[in-house]
């Protein structure tokens with residue numbers, strides 16, 4: 001089955017939908033059994049999609065989990081109340097006191113904070129590594145290194161990692177390989193074919209697609225699914241059926257939305273390349289992005305999220321650029337249908353294994369589903385304000 005067909009078809013088995021098109025919202029804590037035998041059966045099969053108790057999920061959850069697991073290419077998907085919860089849930093399911101973690105230097109900021117604050121306090125040490133380290137990752141592996149965590153492309157600065165090489169070396173040392181795969185979504189890369197053991201999605205972004213739900217997923221291969229599922233269950237992780245319903249609904253249009261986000265973003269990025277104010281574009285589909293060759297090798301397509309670096313600028317001129325936009329709104333997150341703009345300062349403080357030159361300001365854009373010509377006009381006016389403030 002091709003991806004477009006999978007997006008439409010997966011998770012719509014009649015055992016979950018009862019024949020309607022969208023799996024209905026089953027809100028539940030208690031599930032009632034008529035006999036002791038029924039109760040025993042449900043208890044025995046509570047991890048295999050039998051209704052047992054609300055925290056283990058309902059058909060609304062099972063349908064969505066089945067769809068994501070198959071799209072990502074794993075055997076099972078655990079659900080979490082946010083992407084960040086999926087990241088902490090996966091890490092805490094495989095790390096214990098005395099273990100060592102290798103974390104990519106360009107990780108999503110809250111992931112980094114989790115390592116430096118919570119995991120550190122639990123006696124789990126983190127070493128950050130250069131996203132472009134490749135085979136040299138071997139030099140950082142210690143006898144107690146248990147997990148290699150990747151995020152590709154990296155948050156904000158967009159470095160694309162050599163996932164197959166990193167996974168291969170980690171597996172030579174019996175490590176678990178985890179990937180924050182949010183940028184690719186479940187359709188634009190094949191994490192398990194590249195050696196990843198656990199693929200994580202902030203479903204909050206493109207899967208939900210409408211900026212109105214927080215949700216996370218972690219999908220595991222057969223070797224790691226039981227441990228991920230049971231430890232996440234022990235941590236009490238569960239999600240509302242209403243939120244999962246909206247994510248299921250968002251999933252059905254993921255393919256067409258992603259294709260349009262990509263097309264719009266490429267048009268805007270190509271226009272930005274021609275701007276005299278722009279130093280370079282950090283978009284994986286452009287040669288100026290670190291790891292561009294890995295993007296070409298490992299991804300099917302790009303999307304609406306990328307950054308660009310200005311030749312110069314300061315707080316005043318960047319503020320003039322990002323404020324008073326007509327179509328781009330200022331705000332965190334991305335993956336909805338709307339365009340967003342962020343002037344990002346202090347990246348150097350979030351990098352410890354690599355150097356970031358903060359004298360050149362970085363702007364991150366999420367290109368939505370508006371007509372890109374309107375977005376380009378908006379950005380052209382932004383550059384006028386920038387140049388005026390720059391003096």
Ligand SMILES: *Cc1c(COP(=O)(O)O)cnc(C)c1O
Pocket residue numbers: 082083084085108151155180182183202203204205214215216333
């Ligand atoms: C947003 C984001 C997350 C966290 O997801 P939330 O649902 O906001 O907790 C994790 N990783 C990446 C790459 C993200 O962009």
